[in-house]
Amino acid sequence: MRCRKVRSLLSAACSEELDVRQYAEVMEHVASCPSCKREYAIYASIQEGAREIPDEPISDDFNTRLLGRIAEERFAETRTKAYLPKRAPKFQWRSLVPVTVVAGLLAVVTLNVYQPSQEMSSTTPTANTPIHMDDRYLTTQPSSNPNVTVAMEDSWTLNQKLARTERLGQISQRLTSNRAFVNQLTSGTMVRSQTTRPNPGQFFQTSGGVTYYIYRVNTPTSGGESGQAY
Amino acid sequence: MSKPSEKEKDYILMRAIQNGDMVAFDSMVNRYRGRLMNVIGRMLSSTEEAEDVVQETFVRVYQHRQSFNFQHCFSTWIYTIGLNLARNELRKRRRFKFFEISEMKGSEKELAVDPKLPSRLPELLEGAVATLPEKYREAFLLRDVEEMAYDEVAKILDVPLGTVKSRVNRARLMLREKLKPRMEEQNALSKSTLLAVSGLF
Numbered sequence: 327m328r329c330r331k332v333r334s335l336l337s338a339a340c341s342e343e344l345d346v347r348q349y350a351e352v353m354e355h356v357a358s359c360p361s362c363k364r365e366y367a368i369y370a371s372i373q374e375g376a377r378e379i380p381d382e383p384i385s386d387d388f389n390t391r392l393l394g395r396i397a398e399e400r401f402a403e404t405r406t407k408a409y410l411p412k413r414a415p416k417f418q419w420r421s422l423v424p425v426t427v428v429a430g431l432l433a434v435v436t437l438n439v440y441q442p443s444q445e446m447s448s449t450t451p452t453a454n455t456p457i458h459m460d461d462r463y464l465t466t467q468p469s470s471n472p473n474v475t476v477a478m479e480d481s482w483t484l485n486q487k488l489a490r491t492e493r494l495g496q497i498s499q500r501l502t503s504n505r506a507f508v509n510q511l512t513s514g515t516m517v518r519s520q521t522t523r524p525n526p527g528q529f530f531q532t533s534g535g536v537t538y539y540i541y542r543v544n545t546p547t548s549g550g551e552s553g554q555a556y
Numbered sequence: 557m558s559k560p561s562e563k564e565k566d567y568i569l570m571r572a573i574q575n576g577d578m579v580a581f582d583s584m585v586n587r588y589r590g591r592l593m594n595v596i597g598r599m600l601s602s603t604e605e606a607e608d609v610v611q612e613t614f615v616r617v618y619q620h621r622q623s624f625n626f627q628h629c630f631s632t633w634i635y636t637i638g639l640n641l642a643r644n645e646l647r648k649r650r651r652f653k654f655f656e657i658s659e660m661k662g663s664e665k666e667l668a669v670d671p672k673l674p675s676r677l678p679e680l681l682e683g684a685v686a687t688l689p690e691k692y693r694e695a696f697l698l699r700d701v702e703e704m705a706y707d708e709v710a711k712i713l714d715v716p717l718g719t720v721k722s723r724v725n726r727a728r729l730m731l732r733e734k735l736k737p738r739m740e741e742q743n744a745l746s747k748s749t750l751l752a753v754s755g756l757f
């Protein structure tokens with residue numbers, strides 16, 4: 327074997343990755359060639375050193391901390407199990423057949439026997455009546471006290487209440503979807519080092535190759551937005 | 557009756573974990589935490605961050621315990637999870653390198669010209685491994701430090717066997733380049749001490 331060929335096999339020879347014949351040939355050359363012998367010594371040291379690299383230290387409370395996190399997982403799992411059915415009920419269209427038949431029969435009977443009077447229909451609000459939604463919250467001026475976010479009125483109409491309920495629903499939906507978003511992001515959080523934080527007022531998270539900055543939410547002090555809350 | 561192999565021990569523990577046995581989970585943690593720390597700690601060069609990643613690895617194992625496939629090797633599975641999490645950390649770091657550099661300024665120079673190089677070979681090698689590019693470092697750590705078989709390393713890193721072999725080979729070559737001057741210097745040093753000592757008698 328020539329030096330060139332031997333050199334290409336030296337690291338494999340040190341790591342016991344050659345077959346017997348190749349290993350014998352390499353070692354035969356190494357024994358008689360001083361420069362290849364020096365190279366062999368370096369690779370052998372690397373292999374030897376690699377096995378002796380000291381173990382990374384582990385904190386004494388490693389298991390305790392971890393089991394604490396697992397306990398949280400278990401708690402979350404049992405809570406989910408308690409509230410959710412094991413399997414989503416399968417909808418059987420066949421089960422609707424008798425119901426549909428009965429409903430159809432009833433409808434026919436009702437149409438033949440019962441004729442709604444004209445007076446009844448005039449007093450009952452129809453679905454076509456447009457419901458006026460109160461959107462005064464869009465123009466309401468901020469109140470003098472910034473801590474007061476809802477200005478209570480004594481004479482609330484049904485429409486106002488409906489609008490408020492709808493608005494509250496939207497806000498809570500937005501909050502929960504934001505919450506889900508933040509939860510999803512922080513579920514992968516392991517950042518602890520200060521150096522990777524761009525600013526003490528922010529924290530960031532990366533997800534799917536995108537970096538999100540989540541700014542600390544400040545309670546409005548100007549009162550400018552509080553008036554618009556509802 | 558023969559003793560269970562390491563692989564069989566993993567399966568026994570994993571079955572118990574699936575049935576909610578926390579003692580089995582604790583045993584599994586003890587079996588793998590050191591090995592994972594040795595690879596991930598050297599990937600991240602930070603014990604604190606590595607511990608976070610290894611903890612997260614075990615949490616993921618717990619969360620996905622029911623989906624573990626007994627056709628596969630548990631060790632391959634856990635190393636794959638751990639290394640993917642470590643890679644995410646490294647990616648995150650790269651993205652914020654800009655901030656790190658701007659914050660470091662003065663201290664960086666001091667780090668670069670640290671005259672106190674370790675004299676023992678394993679520590680010297682550890683330092684050299686830390687400077688290897690990520691893909692060579694992980695291949696070297698799994699193959700030469702953790703002494704895993706090439707095909708298992710290929711599964712963990714999710715690359716073809718040939719790629720792993722060439723990466724390991726490349727890593728060894730790079731380490732040789734880094735260590736050669738230092739080793740020859742030490743060699744010369746030990747020879748001269750030897751000469752001096754022999755001269756005394």
Ligand SMILES: [Zn+2]
Binds near residue numbers: 328329330332362363
């Ligand atoms: Zn030669």
